[in-house]
Amino acid sequence: MKKLLKNGFVLDTKGMLVKIDILIEYDKITKMSEEIVAKNDYTVIDVTGKLVIPGLVDLHVHLREPGGEAKETIETGTLAAAKGGFTTIAPMPNTNPVPDNEETMRNLHARIHEKAHVRVLPYAAISVNEKGEELINFAELKNAGAFAFSDDGVGVQNAAMMFEAMKEAAALNMSVVAHCEENSLIFNGAVHDGTFAKKNDIPGIPSICESVHIARDVLLAEAANCHYHVCHISTKESVRVVRDAKRAGINVTAEVSPHHLILCEDDIPEVNTNYKMNPPLRSREDRAALLEGLLDGTIDFIATDHAPHTAEEKAKNICEAPFGIVGLETAFPLLYTHFVKKEIISMKQLVDFLTKIPCEKFQLPYGELAVGKVADITVIDLEEEREINPNDFASKGRNTPFAGWKCQGWPILTIASGNIAWEKESVNA
Ligand SMILES: NC(=O)N[C@@H](CC(=O)O)C(=O)O
Numbered sequence: 356m357k358k359l360l361k362n363g364f365v366l367d368t369k370g371m372l373v374k375i376d377i378l379i380e381y382d383k384i385t386k387m388s389e390e391i392v393a394k395n396d397y398t399v400i401d402v403t404g405k406l407v408i409p410g411l412v413d414l415h416v417h418l419r420e421p422g423g424e425a426k427e428t429i430e431t432g433t434l435a436a437a438k439g440g441f442t443t444i445a446p447m448p449n450t451n452p453v454p455d456n457e458e459t460m461r462n463l464h465a466r467i468h469e470k471a472h473v474r475v476l477p478y479a480a481i482s483v484n485e486k487g488e489e490l491i492n493f494a495e496l497k498n499a500g501a502f503a504f505s506d507d508g509v510g511v512q513n514a515a516m517m518f519e520a521m522k523e524a525a526a527l528n529m530s531v532v533a534h535c536e537e538n539s540l541i542f543n544g545a546v547h548d549g550t551f552a553k554k555n556d557i558p559g560i561p562s563i564c565e566s567v568h569i570a571r572d573v574l575l576a577e578a579a580n581c582h583y584h585v586c587h588i589s590t591k592e593s594v595r596v597v598r599d600a601k602r603a604g605i606n607v608t609a610e611v612s613p614h615h616l617i618l619c620e621d622d623i624p625e626v627n628t629n630y631k632m633n634p635p636l637r638s639r640e641d642r643a644a645l646l647e648g649l650l651d652g653t654i655d656f657i658a659t660d661h662a663p664h665t666a667e668e669k670a671k672n673i674c675e676a677p678f679g680i681v682g683l684e685t686a687f688p689l690l691y692t693h694f695v696k697k698e699i700i701s702m703k704q705l706v707d708f709l710t711k712i713p714c715e716k717f718q719l720p721y722g723e724l725a726v727g728k729v730a731d732i733t734v735i736d737l738e739e740e741r742e743i744n745p746n747d748f749a750s751k752g753r754n755t756p757f758a759g760w761k762c763q764g765w766p767i768l769t770i771a772s773g774n775i776a777w778e779k780e781s782v783n784a
């Protein structure tokens with residue numbers, strides 16, 4: 356029950372690499388120092404020269420269970436998380452049934468308890484069945500173990516309903532997490548209303564479809580005195596609205612996905628449903644604004660929006676196929692390779708965007724390596740270079756636009772609550 360991680364490197368508060376040994380007893384980190392001498396009852400795990408970081412945290416994923424088990428299950432989705440270095444994930448409630456009452460939430464927790472390889476913090480819906488017609492019982496869902504409230508997959512169309520949800524959540528010290536999409540501005544779009552849409556004659560989703568909801572909601576959050584979080588922010592206008600709201604002292608946070616940071620509409624090589632997600636890949640200027648917003652603190656952290664779908668569903672034409680791409684198993688290597696290696700984002704910043712900051716914003720006691728903390732630890736091999744191969748995924752979803760991309764920075768060992776959640780075969784051979 357005692358594990359000693361030997362000879363790894365951690366990032367100190369200044370972002371410098373420091374050699375360290377870490378002792379784990381049961382589920383806790385009990386000692387961190389330059390040299391810990393192994394005792395008889397320690398299992399020594401040699402991580403010489405590897406990067407040791409807090410277990411990654413992804414507050415926006417889709418596990419599909421219950422009801423969508425052909426796409427993903429709690430078992431496969433949490434294994435995908437572990438393989439990607441994530442030890443805490445928060446799945447969205449657009450499942451069947453939707454966790455919108457005490458019983459479905461308790462059943463969900465029972466399944467998680469039985470199947471999950473990492474910590475799972477499920478969202479409850481905002482409205483019954485995510486229909487936007489009737490609010491759920493917020494206190495009941497909080498008591499049943501909801502992490503926060505979201506109708507992800509659809510926007511909350513009615514302002515009064517959103518306002519009421521925010522007041523209810525605020526009274527319980529809970530967060531409202533919003534998929535921002537104004538239905539009257541979708542226009543049956545399948546991609547961003549821009550150059551790619553025009554060239555290929557595909558209906559487009561304009562940027563205002565997202566930004567008008569954010570503008571509405573930050574004002575509602577101010578009036579309701581609620582922590583309001585923006586999911587998968589994608590446009591420059593949205594970034595501007597969040598920046599202004601923060602300046603005004605409104606309690607708003609935002610996340611951005613790896614794919615919106617890395618790709619834009621110009622990167623879509625042909626009509627291909629693996630580039631179809633909601634919100635869509637926007638313009639080059641939008642992508643630049645997202646990076647700028649992340650670096651100046653307007654956007655708080657990164658979340659994958661891991662959204663697995665079956666090959667069959669993704670084989671439909673661009674207008675019929677579902678929105679969404681997988682992300683858990685590619686996030687860290689992609690972000691490391693495309694931002695840290697190019698010195699656009701420092702290693703410390705990247706790790707904080709995926710650990711410390713989401714935990715701080717949602718008052719979670721994870722995301723840091725320190726004595727006394729739960730032992731959620733990810734070990735990364737920064738040297739190994741490998742192509743992304745969807746056939747290797749633990750996820751059932753293979754829907755990624757990043758197949759074949761060469762990346763470095765692959766997780767090799769993931770420890771969740773002191774247990775090995777995933778390890779590359781060779782780590783301890
Ligand atoms: N992002 C997506 O494109 N799809 C998500 C829904 C969502 O996150 O809005 C899904 O559930 O498939």
Ligand SMILES: [Zn+2]
Pocket residue numbers: 507508509534535586587633634
């Ligand atoms: Zn969404």
Ligand SMILES: [Zn+2]
Pocket residue numbers: 415416417447507508660662
């Ligand atoms: Zn989502």
